[in-house]
Amino acid sequence: MKRGQLLSQPLFYVFAIIVIGMTLVFGFYMINKLLDTGCKVENVKFVADIRENVQEIYSVGFSGSSKKCLISSRASDSKCNILMPSGIKGMCFVDATKGDYSGVDIKEIREELESLEYKDRNLFFVSEKENCELNSVKLNHVDINEPFCIRKGESKNILIENKGRNVEIKEI
Numbered sequence: 001m002k003r004g005q006l007l008s009q010p011l012f013y014v015f016a017i018i019v020i021g022m023t024l025v026f027g028f029y030m031i032n033k034l035l036d037t038g039c040k041v042e043n044v045k046f047v048a049d050i051r052e053n054v055q056e057i058y059s060v061g062f063s064g065s066s067k068k069c070l071i072s073s074r075a076s077d078s079k080c081n082i083l084m085p086s087g088i089k090g091m092c093f094v095d096a097t098k099g100d101y102s103g104v105d106i107k108e109i110r111e112e113l114e115s116l117e118y119k120d121r122n123l124f125f126v127s128e129k130e131n132c133e134l135n136s137v138k139l140n141h142v143d144i145n146e147p148f149c150i151r152k153g154e155s156k157n158i159l160i161e162n163k164g165r166n167v168e169i170k171e172i
Helices: 003-060 107-114
Strands: 068-073 079-081 087-094 123-127 148-151 156-163 167-171
Touching: 003 079, 003 156, 003 167, 068 123, 087 107, 107 123
Parallel strands: 068 079
Antiparallel strands: 068 156, 087 123, 087 148, 156 167
């Protein structure tokens, strides 16, 4: 082998190691980004499912018509099963305009409710991951007389009932 060929081989190996390292870092970054996107899609689907059920009962127009739904972290045989996103520790249905937080047993949500400037929201969340955060939302045409919370791993039955001008959500 010639002297120039001996010197070129180490440079090739260094270059190959750098390319492999950059490929691994980029791949890890893209996989994390994909997982975060999946978590956000799950959150949007959850809120859309609740809104769809509320709208269904509201649009019936009959006072007293209702629907029993199960909010849980796993699928069930229930006719109305709303799956909780995996990235949240807990959630509470609270009418923040009433100022009654007695049924809120999740500390983070109680603190958020007490510090709110705009009290127009009625569904609050506590996220497990920073990248998968779900903000509080306002469900239109919804009354919540008694606040209640659902923690991760719990399953609760809720009743969505038409009260004429609004729909009431309560724990049963």
